Amino acid sequence: MCGIVAYVGHREAYPIILKGLKRLEYRGYDSSGIAVISDEIKVYKKQGRVSELEESLLGVHLSATIGIGHTRWATHGEPSDRNAHPHLSQSGRISMIHNGIIENYATLKSELVAKGYQFKSDTDTEVLLNFIDDIRENNECSLEEAVRIALKRVTGAYVIVLLDEENPDTLIAARKGSPLVIGIGKNEHFLASDASPIIEYTKEVVYINDYELAIVKGDELILKNLGNEKITPFVQQLDMELAAIEKGGFEHFMLKEIFEQPDTIFDSLRGRLDLANADIVMAGVQKYIEELKNANRIIIVACGTSWHAALIAEYIIEELCRIPVEVEYASEFRYRNPIINKGDVIFAISQSGETADTLVAIERAKEKGAIIFGILNVVGSSIARISHAGAYTHAGPEIGVASTKAFTAQLVVLALIAFKIAKEKKSISEERFIHLLNELSAVPNKVAEILQNTTEIKRIAEKHADATSFLFLGRGYNFPIALEGALKLKEISYIHAEGYPAAEMKHGPIALVDENLPVLFVATKDAYHEKVISNMQEINARKGKLIAIVTDGDTSVSELSQDLIFVPEADELIAPIINTIPLQLLSYYIGVTRGLDVDKPRNLAKSVTVE
Numbered sequence: 001m002c003g004i005v006a007y008v009g010h011r012e013a014y015p016i017i018l019k020g021l022k023r024l025e026y027r028g029y030d031s032s033g034i035a036v037i038s039d040e041i042k043v044y045k046k047q048g049r050v051s052e053l054e055e056s057l058l059g060v061h062l063s064a065t066i067g068i069g070h071t072r073w074a075t076h077g078e079p080s081d082r083n084a085h086p087h088l089s090q091s092g093r094i095s096m097i098h099n100g101i102i103e104n105y106a107t108l109k110s111e112l113v114a115k116g117y118q119f120k121s122d123t124d125t126e127v128l129l130n131f132i133d134d135i136r137e138n139n140e141c142s143l144e145e146a147v148r149i150a151l152k153r154v155t156g157a158y159v160i161v162l163l164d165e166e167n168p169d170t171l172i173a174a175r176k177g178s179p180l181v182i183g184i185g186k187n188e189h190f191l192a193s194d195a196s197p198i199i200e201y202t203k204e205v206v207y208i209n210d211y212e213l214a215i216v217k218g219d220e221l222i223l224k225n226l227g228n229e230k231i232t233p234f235v236q237q238l239d240m241e242l243a244a245i246e247k248g249g250f251e252h253f254m255l256k257e258i259f260e261q262p263d264t265i266f267d268s269l270r271g272r273l274d275l276a277n278a279d280i281v282m283a284g285v286q287k288y289i290e291e292l293k294n295a296n297r298i299i300i301v302a303c304g305t306s307w308h309a310a311l312i313a314e315y316i317i318e319e320l321c322r323i324p325v326e327v328e329y330a331s332e333f334r335y336r337n338p339i340i341n342k343g344d345v346i347f348a349i350s351q352s353g354e355t356a357d358t359l360v361a362i363e364r365a366k367e368k369g370a371i372i373f374g375i376l377n378v379v380g381s382s383i384a385r386i387s388h389a390g391a392y393t394h395a396g397p398e399i400g401v402a403s404t405k406a407f408t409a410q411l412v413v414l415a416l417i418a419f420k421i422a423k424e425k426k427s428i429s430e431e432r433f434i435h436l437l438n439e440l441s442a443v444p445n446k447v448a449e450i451l452q453n454t455t456e457i458k459r460i461a462e463k464h465a466d467a468t469s470f471l472f473l474g475r476g477y478n479f480p481i482a483l484e485g486a487l488k489l490k491e492i493s494y495i496h497a498e499g500y501p502a503a504e505m506k507h508g509p510i511a512l513v514d515e516n517l518p519v520l521f522v523a524t525k526d527a528y529h530e531k532v533i534s535n536m537q538e539i540n541a542r543k544g545k546l547i548a549i550v551t552d553g554d555t556s557v558s559e560l561s562q563d564l565i566f567v568p569e570a571d572e573l574i575a576p577i578i579n580t581i582p583l584q585l586l587s588y589y590i591g592v593t594r595g596l597d598v599d600k601p602r603n604l605a606k607s608v609t610v611e
C-alpha cells in the first residue's frame with residue numbers, strides 16, 4: 001500500500017525515481033510526487049497516475065543527485081494534489097514520504113496546532129513530518145536524532161524517508177510494519193518498498209527491520225536501532241530477474257501472469273515433488289514435521305484470495321490428515337481474542353508477506369506460543385521473517401493487482417504440505433499418495449492446455465460483459481473456487497458478484513435469479529457432480545443464464561447451457577487449481593471488454609500494509 005522510492009548517489013535522481021514509481025504503481029495509484037534537492041528542496045505532486053506526474057514535469061529542470069518519490073493509496077485524506085506525497089515541513093527544511101498509518105496522529109496534531117502549526121493537507125504524514133521538525137528545532141539536534149525521538153512517540157505502521165535541506169547528501173529512513181529495502185550500488189543507494197525499482201541497478205540489497213533507522217549517503221549506509229546503537233547491515237543477493245517484472249509482449253501484467261502459470265506451478269513443484277522416490281521434499285515442513293503431524297488443530301490466517309486458498313487447504317488437510325483446521329480472516333482473528341494454546345500450528349498465507357492484518361495476527365499468536373508457518377511468495381518479506389518456518393510459493397513477482405499466479409502457486413504448495421503431513425502421519429494409503437503426486441505433476445500441462453485456446457472463454461466473457469450482477473456456485477473443493485471467481489470478477493470488472501455453495505443458494509440467493517442473471521457453476525466431475533447438476537436444473541427452471549466449467553467429455557449438462565468451458569479431468573483435490581484458470585480469464589476478458597484498467601482496478605492496492 002503506497003510505493004516509496006528514493007535515490008542518493010552520483011546519477012540524476014529524477015529518472016531513477018520516476019521509473020521506480022512506475023514499477024511500484026501497483027501498490028497504489030491515486031496520486032504521486034517527487035522531491036529533490038538542488039540548492040533547496042523542490043516538491044512536485046499530482047493527483048492521478050505516475051504518467052500524469054511525468055507529463056506535468058515535462059520541461060521542468062530537475063537536476064539533482066538525491067531525491068524521494070511516492071505513489072499513493074489514500075488513507076487519511078482524499079486523493080488530491082495537496083494530499084499527495086512528498087510533504088514539506090512548515091519550515092520548508094525537510095520533506096518526507098510515508099507508507100503506513102500514524103494511529104495517534106490526532107493527538108500529535110492537536111499539540112502542533114496549539115503551537116501554531118498550520119497544515120496544508122489532511123494527512124497523518126504531514127503531522128509526523130512537522131512533529132519531527134518541531135523536535136529538531138526545540139532540541140537543536142540533528143534530523144536523525146529528531147526522527148529517533150519522534151518515532152518513540154508514534155503508534156502505527158510506517159516506512160518514512162526524509163530529505164534534509166541542511167544535509168543535501170543524506171537520506172534518513174526508518175521502518176516499522178511496512179517494507180523497506182535498500183539496494184547497494186557503487187557509491188549510490190536505492191531505497192524502495194520492494195526490489196522492483198532496484199533490480200536493474202544492483203542485486204545487493206539490505207532488508208530493513210522494524211525499529212531500524214538508516215542513514216544513507218552515496219558512499220555510506222549506516223543502520224541503527226532506536227537506541228542509537230549501530231547494527232551491521234545484512235547484505236543479501238536478490239534472486240529476481242528484470243524480465244520477471246516487465247510485460248514481455250502481453251497487453252497487461254494480469255494476462256502475462258495468467259499465462260505464466262504452467263511455469264509458475266512447475267516452479268512451485270520443482271525440487272519438492274520427488275516422483276522417483278514417491279516423496280515430497282520440503283525443508284520447512286520436515287523441520288516441524290513432529291509438531292505438524294501431532295497438531296491438535298491447525299489455524300490458517302489470511303486475507304482475500306489467500307483466504308480462499310486457505311479454505312481449500314482446510315478441505316484437503318481435514319480429508320487427508322484428519323487434523324481439524326480453522327480458517328480465519330486475519331483482520332477478525334487479530335482483534336477477537338482467539339484461544340491459542342502453546343504448540344498450536346498457525347499457517348499464514350500471503351502473496352506479499354506484508355499484509356498488515358496477517359502480520360499482526362501472527363505476531364500475537366507467536367507471543368502466545370504458537371508455531372508460525374508461512375506460505376508466502378515474497379522472499380524476505382515481513383511475515384517470512386517472523387515465521388518459524390515455511391514454504392515459498394515461487395510464483396515470481398506478481399505485478400497485476402489482482403492475484404492470479406500467486407493463488408495457484410499457493411494451492412500447489414498447500415497441497416504438497418497436506419500430502420506430506422498425511423504421508424508422515426500414515427493417514428493416507430501409499431497408493432493414494434502416489435496417485436496424488438502424479439496428479440499434481442500433471443497440472444502444468446493441463447493448465448497449458450486450457451491456455452492454448454481461450455476463444456470460447458473470450459466469447460462467453462463478451463456475451464456477459466454487460467451484466468450488472470453475477471452468481472458463482474460450487475460445492476466441495478470447488479466452493480472456494482466459486483468465491484475466488486466472484487472476487488476476481490468484482491475486482492476486475494466492477495460487476496457485483498457473489499460466490500456461494502451451490503446447495504446453499506436455495507436458502508436465499510435464489511431469489512436473485514431471473515433471466516438477466518448469469519450464474520456460473522464450477523461443475524467438474526467429483527463426488528458432488530450429480531447434486532451440482534440438480535442445482536443447475538434449479539437455476540435453469542428460473543431462467544438464470546447458466547455458464548458452467550465442466551470436465552472434458554462431460555455431456556451431462558450440454559442441454560442446460562450453451563456456455564460451457566471444458567477443462568482437463570483431474571482428481572477432485574487437484575481440480576480447483578485447474579478450474580481457477582478459466583475464471584481468471586473470464587474476469588480478465590470481461591474487464592477488458594468493459595474498457596477497464598485490469599492491472600490497476602480502482603480503489604485497490606497490491607500490498608495492503610494498513611489495517
Ligand code: F6R
Nearest residue numbers: 304305306350351352355402403
Ligand atoms: C485479490 C487480492 C487480494 C489479496 C489480499 C491478501 O485478487 O489480490 O484479495 O489476496 O489482499 O494479500 P496477500 O496475499 O499479499 O496477503
